[in-house]
Amino acid sequence: MSADEALGLAGKVALITGGGAGIGRAVAELFASVGMNVAIAEIDPDRLRVAAAALPDALAIEADVREEGDVDRVMAAIRDRFGHLDVLVNNVGDFLGIHKRFEDTTPDDWESLYRINLHHIFLVTRAALPLIRASGAGGSIVNLSTIEAFRGIPNFAVYAAFKTAITGFTKSLAVEIGRDGIRVNAIGPETTDTEQVVADSRVPPENRDHLRHWFPIGRFGRPNDSAGAALFLASDRLSGWVSGSTILVDGGALAAGAWMRMPDGQRFTHLPIIAADGYTPRPGT
Structure with a gap:
């Protein structure tokens, strides 16, 4: 049995929202590489065109899933x-450049953030459930969240x-539709170097050596890191009881x-040792 056969995903049908770039594109490419039939929903026509050229067998649909x-x-x-x-991968999400104190945010900000980070998950999941049930073989729903759902992040409240909220939705829906054999899980990435959040190249030169100190595994995330988690969650053979x-x-x-x-690579500190991170713009840039 080949590795692809062991996954049990060949011939399965997957929809990835926001599949034209970043994590979504990595998921689409990885799924296709193991023999899955891939559908991509993407709002940006240029990204969709590039993704469709890279994945000529994919069903590529220009759509705003909000x-x-x-x-x-x-x-x-x-x-x-x-x-x-x-398999449904609800990948779309964005902070929309809204980086300010909560008291300075507006109801329009709240609505925009709601629509792109939660509302679309409700819409897509509700619409997809009849098609997932039509497979007659269970299914998997994967929601992209973020590490910021599990720790505080100032100015992004x-x-x-x-x-x-994605965590609560994921858990509750998993209980609700589990008897249909449909699994519901989420992925929470840390800072991942993508078109949306350009991390590596924005690290100030004087701080680049600190990259290996910022995380226990000393680098920013890559789209394929989250794509691998999505593949695990898509496969009933790998995660059928998850x-x-x-x-x-x-x-x-x-x-x-x-x-x-710390710089010696051996000791640790909980005090700041850097002056800038890899994704917050520095003054004057």
């Missing part, structure tokens, strides 16, 4: 081409609130808390 009509159109396209759905859980893809950051390695 809009119910677009979601219905995506499901209709999957039904017409495949007849059912086995509303964003973190909606990401934290439901209602969140896999933290964080290089050990949450376990470390505030602890970082």
